[in-house]
Amino acid sequence: MSALSIEVTPEQQRQLERFYFHEARLLDNRQYLQWLTLLSEDVRYIIPSRVNVQVNNRARGQEDMISVEHELEGEDSMGCPHREEGYILLMLRAERAYKINSWSENPPARTRRIVGNIELMEHSSDTLSVLSNFHLYYARPGSDNILYSGQRRDTLLSQADGFRIVRREVVLDYAAIEVPTLGLFF
Amino acid sequence: MSLNISDLVNEDASLISRRCWSDEGVYALEKRGIFGKSWLFLGHESQIRAPGDFVQAYMCETPIIVSRGQDGGIYANINSCTHRGLPVCRADHGNTKRFVCPYHNWSYSVEGNLMTIPQESEVVRKPDKTQLGLKRVPRVESWRGMIFGSFDEAIIPLDEYLGDMRFYLDAFFDRFPAGIEFMGAPHRWVINANWKLPVENQLGDVNHGAFLHSAIIPIEAQQLIEKLGHSVVTTPGHGATFRLMPENTPVDDVAWGMEAVGSIFGGDEVQNYLREIQTQAHERVGDLRSRMKGLTYGIYPNLSFLWSNTSFKVSHPRGPGKVEYWSWAVVPADAPDNIKKILRTNYSSFFGPAGILEQEDSEVWAQQFLGSNIDFADDRPYYYGLGLGEEKPHPDMPGLVSVTANEFYARHFFTRWKKELQAAEGPL
Ligand code: FES
Numbered sequence A: 001m002s003a004l005s006i007e008v009t010p011e012q013q014r015q016l017e018r019f020y021f022h023e024a025r026l027l028d029n030r031q032y033l034q035w036l037t038l039l040s041e042d043v044r045y046i047i048p049s050r051v052n053v054q055v056n057n058r059a060r061g062q063e064d065m066i067s068v069e070h071e072l073e074g075e076d077s078m079g080c081p082h083r084e085e086g087y088i089l090l091m092l093r094a095e096r097a098y099k100i101n102s103w104s105e106n107p108p109a110r111t112r113r114i115v116g117n118i119e120l121m122e123h124s125s126d127t128l129s130v131l132s133n134f135h136l137y138y139a140r141p142g143s144d145n146i147l148y149s150g151q152r153r154d155t156l157l158s159q160a161d162g163f164r165i166v167r168r169e170v171v172l173d174y175a176a177i178e179v180p181t182l183g184l185f186f
Numbered sequence B: 001m002s003l004n005i006s007d008l009v010n011e012d013a014s015l016i017s018r019r020c021w022s023d024e025g026v027y028a029l030e031k032r033g034i035f036g037k038s039w040l041f042l043g044h045e046s047q048i049r050a051p052g053d054f055v056q057a058y059m060c061e062t063p064i065i066v067s068r069g070q071d072g073g074i075y076a077n078i079n080s081c082t083h084r085g086l087p088v089c090r091a092d093h094g095n096t097k098r099f100v101c102p103y104h105n106w107s108y109s110v111e112g113n114l115m116t117i118p119q120e121s122e123v124v125r126k127p128d129k130t131q132l133g134l135k136r137v138p139r140v141e142s143w144r145g146m147i148f149g150s151f152d153e154a155i156i157p158l159d160e161y162l163g164d165m166r167f168y169l170d171a172f173f174d175r176f177p178a179g180i181e182f183m184g185a186p187h188r189w190v191i192n193a194n195w196k197l198p199v200e201n202q203l204g205d206v207n208h209g210a211f212l213h214s215a216i217i218p219i220e221a222q223q224l225i226e227k228l229g230h231s232v233v234t235t236p237g238h239g240a241t242f243r244l245m246p247e248n249t250p251v252d253d254v255a256w257g258m259e260a261v262g263s264i265f266g267g268d269e270v271q272n273y274l275r276e277i278q279t280q281a282h283e284r285v286g287d288l289r290s291r292m293k294g295l296t297y298g299i300y301p302n303l304s305f306l307w308s309n310t311s312f313k314v315s316h317p318r319g320p321g322k323v324e325y326w327s328w329a330v331v332p333a334d335a336p337d338n339i340k341k342i343l344r345t346n347y348s349s350f351f352g353p354a355g356i357l358e359q360e361d362s363e364v365w366a367q368q369f370l371g372s373n374i375d376f377a378d379d380r381p382y383y384y385g386l387g388l389g390e391e392k393p394h395p396d397m398p399g400l401v402s403v404t405a406n407e408f409y410a411r412h413f414f415t416r417w418k419k420e421l422q423a424a425e426g427p428l
C-alpha cells in the first residue's frame, strides 16, 4: 500500500466525498435503513482483529519489519477477525436499532463521524478501490466518551444512481479493545 | 474500612452484598484467597505446538508467558525480568529461542531459565544464574489440551479439581476425534465491570436471554431453552447449562453449531459437516450426552466455555471495577480450513467485542458495577434466592440439577467464594 493514489479530477474526488459525507451524515442521524441502501446485496464487511506481533529479526532495517499488515488477522487468516459479515447481519444490526429493547443503545449513542484522507487507489470500469480514514466520536450514558479511529478499505461499485459498497475492511487502531463495542457501522 | 466477609454473603447465599462487587479490600482478598489458590486457565495446547512457541496469558493481573520448551514440555513463567522487573516478552504470541529483556539484555530461554548476563564478564564475582530465572508458575497441568496453572504448590491435581465437570466437558470435546483448537489470538475486551459478573453470566444465567436479548433472540427459541434447559452444579463454582433434547430429535435440531448464524448461512458443506459430527456423537459420547445441546459452562474461578457459540472466555480482573475479558473462537482441530473460517463466525458475530448479543451483556455488566458502587444502599444486598433449595441430584447425570431460572449456580459460587476469602482473611 505504498502506491500513490491515482490521479483524479476535482469532479471525481468531489463525487467520492459527496458519497462518503452523505454516508457519515446518515449514520450520525441514525438513518441506518437508508444506509443499507448504499450497500451492494453481496457486500462483505470485515474488521480484522489486531495483535502485538513478534518482530521478525531478519526484516530489520526494512519497512516491512513493522508493517501494519502483519498485525491484522483478517478474512484469509486462520485467526479470528472481529467481524465477517454480509448483508443479512448488517441488516440485523440496522433493524435492531429501532427496537425498544436494544438496551445497549437505549438511549442511543450520540455519534459524530469525520471522514477524510479519501484516496482513489484503483479504478477499473465500474469498480473503485478507495481508502479513507475516520474518527468517530461516540457518547452514551454510562460510558466514557470514546474516540474510535481507523482506516476503511473500500471497494465501491459505480452505478447510474451512485456508488454501492461491495466490500469494506475496517482497520481499527486498537489491539486490546478499550471501547464499549465494535458493533457499530464504521 | 474494615469488612467482615461473613457479613457479605448470608448463610444460604441468597443475599449478596454490593461490596462483594466493588470493594478494594475484597478484591485484595480475592487475589490472595482465590487467584493465588486456584487452577487458572492459561491457554490451549494447540496454540503452542512447536518447541519455542509461546503465548501470553494472565493469572489475575500477573502477566504470564506460556511456552513449549525445547524438551516438548509446557512451561509457564511470570513475564518479569529478575533484574529490574521489565516484561521480557512483548509480543502476544510467537516462536523464539530467547526472551531478551530490553533494559540490560539479560536473556532467558523459552523455559524461563536465565542464559546470559551481558555485564557479567566485567565483574569479578559472577551471579548464580541458576537462581535468577523467571519466576516459574509452580504447578502447570493440562487436561484435554486445556492448560492451567496454579500459584499454589499444594493444590489438588487438575483432574480432581475439574471433578465431574469432565463429564460435561467431554460431552463436547469427545465429539471430535482430533480434539479442538483455538483460532488465533484472543479478542481482548476491556469492560468497566467486576470480573465475577461475566463469570456468573456464563456459569448459569441463561434466563436473562429472554429479557436482555429479546431484540435478537426470538421468544420461541428462548421458550424452548427454558423448556429443555438444565442447569447443573458439579462442584460449587463449576456449572453447566444445556438443553437435553428428547430422544429421536431430528439431527438438525440437536447438532452442535447448526443453530448459529455462520452455519445457517454457511451452506451445505458446513451443515453436512455438523450433521456428520452429530451422527457419530451417539457412539462417541453415549446416548444421553449425544442429546445434550450445550449453552454455557463455567469453571471456577474465571473460565467460561460457551458451547452454543463455541468460544472459551476468561475474565481477567483489573481491579474491582475493570476486567480484561478474553475470548477465543474454538473449532474442531481436524475440520477443513474453509469450515473453520465459517465456524469462527458462530462466535464472533454474536459474542466478543463486536458481538450483536454480547454488546448487551457488556453494557449491563458495566451498569451493575455502577449499582454496586453507590452509597446508602449497603442495607439492600442483592437477592439471589430464586429457586432456593429446589436443585436435586439426577439419576443419570452427576451434580445437582435444576431449571435454568434457579440461581443455585450463583449461590454455590458465592458459598465457595466466601469460604476461600475467609480462609485468606487476616492482615494483608
Ligand atoms: S531489567 Fe531486565 S535486564 Fe535489566
Ligand SMILES: [Fe+2]
Pocket: B208, B209, B212, B213, B357, B358, B361
Ligand atoms: Fe447474555
